[in-house]
Amino acid sequence: MKKSEESIPNRVIKGDTPVLERLKALNKEQLHAVLATESNSQPYTSIVAFALSPEGKRIIFSTPGRTQKYKNIIKNPRVSLLIDTRSNTKKDYMAAESITILGNAMPLKKGKKWTEFAEILIKKHPELNEFVHSPETRLILVKITRCIHVTRFQTVSEWVPE
Numbered sequence: 001m002k003k004s005e006e007s008i009p010n011r012v013i014k015g016d017t018p019v020l021e022r023l024k025a026l027n028k029e030q031l032h033a034v035l036a037t038e039s040n041s042q043p044y045t046s047i048v049a050f051a052l053s054p055e056g057k058r059i060i061f062s063t064p065g066r067t068q069k070y071k072n073i074i075k076n077p078r079v080s081l082l083i084d085t086r087s088n089t090k091k092d093y094m095a096a097e098s099i100t101i102l103g104n105a106m107p108l109k110k111g112k113k114w115t116e117f118a119e120i121l122i123k124k125h126p127e128l129n130e131f132v133h134s135p136e137t138r139l140i141l142v143k144i145t146r147c148i149h150v151t152r153f154q155t156v157s158e159w160v161p162e
Contacts, residue, residue, distance in 0.1 A: 019159035
């Protein structure tokens with residue numbers, strides 16, 4: 001091993017990362033997250049274009065109402081999202097970071113709140129403007145209950161919104 005390379009840790013290390021700060025930074029850097037829902041007692045994952053609310057306690061994404069992920073959310077609103085910085089190289093073992101977001105999802109009805117959150121999503125993803133405003137599209141708001149940040153392979157920090 002080269003002197004500049006670090007050993008991959010074989011145990012979890014308690015971190016002290018300011019998770020909300022990193023969540024806000026990743027919101028600026030990353031366009032997509034992996035959404036996990038549950039379907040017939042099995043995990044079901046999808047890629048979604050997301051945006052973080054300004055205070056950092058909610059995530060917004062949109063999906064057509066006929067998708068499996070939407071049906072799953074209606075049946076069980078508990079979801080997880082993964083946002084990460086991997087580049088699919090060996091550097092990722094020690095350099096990549098991820099945040100797992102646990103929360104409760106709910107579709108928003110058209111109205112003032114819907115418009116407010118649609119604007120947040122469209123500001124980050126202007127190419128989704130027409131999609132978000134389609135009658136077939138549902139806007140989903142995830143209230144964050146817990147975030148787990150992992151970096152340096154196994155350095156773990158947590159944040160629970162108040």
